Amino acid sequence: MxxxxxxxxxxxxxxxxxxxxxxxxxxxxxxxxxRYRRATVQEIMSVTGLTKSRIYQVFEVTYGxxxxxxxxxxGAES
Amino acid sequence: xxxxxxxxxxxxxxxxxxxxALGYEVHHEYPVGGRAAVDVAxxxxxxxxxxxxxxxxxSTPSQGIANNALKVLGPASSEVIKPxxxxxxxxxxDEQNRRMQIAQQSFGMHNYQxxxxxxxxxxxxxxxxxxxxxxxxxxxxxxxAVVEILSSPYWGSDEFHGEMLTAIESLEFKGSFVASYTxxxxxxxxxxxxxxxxxxxxxxxxxxxxxFDGGPGDYLTGLVAMAFQIYAGEISEADGPGALEQWSKSxxxxxxxxxxxxxxxxxxxxxxxxxAAVxxxxxxxxxxxxxxxxxxxxxxxxxxxxxxxxxxLHPRYRLVTVLWLAHVIAGAPQGSQVPSxxxxxxxxxxxxxxxxxxxxxxxxxxxxxxxxxxxWYWETDRxxxxxxxxxxxxxxxxGTDRVxxxxxxxxxxxxxxxxxxxxxxxxxxxxxxxAHRSSPDT
Numbered sequence: 001m002x003x004x005x006x007x008x009x010x011x012x013x014x015x016x017x018x019x020x021x022x023x024x025x026x027x028x029x030x031x032x033x034x035r036y037r038r039a040t041v042q043e044i045m046s047v048t049g050l051t052k053s054r055i056y057q058v059f060e061v062t063y064g065x066x067x068x069x070x071x072x073x074x075g076a077e078s
Numbered sequence: 079x080x081x082x083x084x085x086x087x088x089x090x091x092x093x094x095x096x097x098x099a100l101g102y103e104v105h106h107e108y109p110v111g112g113r114a115a116v117d118v119a120x121x122x123x124x125x126x127x128x129x130x131x132x133x134x135x136x137s138t139p140s141q142g143i144a145n146n147a148l149k150v151l152g153p154a155s156s157e158v159i160k161p162x163x164x165x166x167x168x169x170x171x172d173e174q175n176r177r178m179q180i181a182q183q184s185f186g187m188h189n190y191q192x193x194x195x196x197x198x199x200x201x202x203x204x205x206x207x208x209x210x211x212x213x214x215x216x217x218x219x220x221x222x223a224v225v226e227i228l229s230s231p232y233w234g235s236d237e238f239h240g241e242m243l244t245a246i247e248s249l250e251f252k253g254s255f256v257a258s259y260t261x262x263x264x265x266x267x268x269x270x271x272x273x274x275x276x277x278x279x280x281x282x283x284x285x286x287x288x289x290f291d292g293g294p295g296d297y298l299t300g301l302v303a304m305a306f307q308i309y310a311g312e313i314s315e316a317d318g319p320g321a322l323e324q325w326s327k328s329x330x331x332x333x334x335x336x337x338x339x340x341x342x343x344x345x346x347x348x349x350x351x352x353x354a355a356v357x358x359x360x361x362x363x364x365x366x367x368x369x370x371x372x373x374x375x376x377x378x379x380x381x382x383x384x385x386x387x388x389x390x391l392h393p394r395y396r397l398v399t400v401l402w403l404a405h406v407i408a409g410a411p412q413g414s415q416v417p418s419x420x421x422x423x424x425x426x427x428x429x430x431x432x433x434x435x436x437x438x439x440x441x442x443x444x445x446x447x448x449x450x451x452x453x454w455y456w457e458t459d460r461x462x463x464x465x466x467x468x469x470x471x472x473x474x475x476x477g478t479d480r481v482x483x484x485x486x487x488x489x490x491x492x493x494x495x496x497x498x499x500x501x502x503x504x505x506x507x508x509x510x511x512x513a514h515r516s517s518p519d520t
Contacts, residue, residue, distance in 0.1 A: 028339075031340075031341040032390040038391065038392050063347075073452060073456075
């Protein structure tokens with residue numbers, strides 16, 4: 001393998017690793033913000049540009065129940 | 079010949095119980111060769127073939143002592159398969175008995191040893207030899223079973239327990255030492271130090287997982303275990319804060335052991351939101367007579383609360399931790415340097431107060447009951463944080479029956495083993511935290 005290819009693969013792999021870690025951090029933050037009622041799904045959508053279904057997916061993977069349950073409780077208590 | 083004298087019968091019963099506890103099949107009057115027999119033999123479970131260990135019990139060092147050894151060790155192996163070890167026990171007789179010495183000299187080159195069972199030293203030597211031989215065959219041991227055996231009057235005093243259990247540890251058996259020692263310490267606090275020593279030895283080794291037999295202790299971070307080592311004197315009070323700080327930073331990829339990491343799973347979140355505070359409070363309860371270590375716990379708990387304020391938690395979800403910290407501050411030893419109570423009042427105000435129902439005692443851990451957990455945080459009937467004095471003098475924290483359970487170690491050890499105790503522990507922990515401050519007559 002040429003040095004230039006070796007360098008490219010090594011560097012992009014490192015960056016992908018960093019990006020994955022960032023992605024995990026962001027998703028954990030999103031899930032917790034909704035779970036502990038510091039932000040609504042709408043607010044997350046407007047800040048991140050993520051779709052509602054993607055945010056729901058992130059939440060449910062973490063907590064095992066739908067984010068709509070929190071939204072329902074928010075509505076009931078506000 | 080079968081033993082009929084009480085001392086011999088008791089010794090044989092004790093050998094039988096010991097064999098069963100170690101997982102062997104026990105046989106009495108086990109035949110060897112033609113018409114001879116040994117008093118007790120242990121074979122592998124479900125096997126009556128060739129005994130692994132044999133025991134011959136002599137009431138006194140009589141003339142026939144050598145013959146009894148010879149009936150097993152004398153014949154050719156084709157006639158009598160030799161055991162892995164022959165334990166020859168003499169119940170009475172002085173230490174320098176000539177016949178015993180001759181028997182040992184004659185047969186000691188085989189796997190044979192003669193033991194004088196009179197007195198504690200003799201029995202300790204015998205038991206240690208049994209454990210050594212057992213270790214040749216087995217890597218694991220039931221510590222509970224051994225403890226039960228040692229508790230029988232035959233083997234002697236409680237002090238003997240510690241000596242024998244230390245011998246077992248030095249043979250590097252694998253077993254539930256921590257859980258068994260916790261049960262032992264719950265029975266008698268003279269075993270606190272034995273437990274603390276084992277907790278320190280196991281530290282962070284990989285095998286430590288599951289050391290509380292799946293009880294709450296396995297789900298906590300180890301702060302309570304550290305506090306217990308300081309409480310029991312295994313770590314001195316002077317070294318306490320340093321040891322706690324070192325422990326807190328001992329995992330390379332974590333900034334602190336107890337920190338706020340949310341959104342990874344419901345279970346981890348529950349630890350951050352409600353359980354970590356209980357762990358801090360339990361550690362504080364144990365350290366009430368260890369002022370500088372208590373201060374470390376209170377300060378680290380305050381750091382944890384501050385980390386919660388920077389996290390995605392709505393202010394209401396910090397309330398369990400804040401309320402527990404209020405108790406830790408209010409119950410602190412006189413003259414302690416602990417975080418400011420007024421800072422907590424601000425945090426409670428940010429959460430629109432605390433539910434009136436739990437103004438004086440934090441809720442018990444909710445443990446996965448999402449519905450009741452959320453219902454508590456969003457309860458509408460709310461009040462301000464009571465003053466420190468009100469917390470200490472509340473009937474809830476003094477005990478309405480005026481009987482204050484002040485044994486922090488007993489409660490803590492019970493919690494480490496039993497979820498049911500943890501689930502109903504909040505009021506008891508509070509009482510212990512305030513026991514030094516409150517007086518039943520005030």
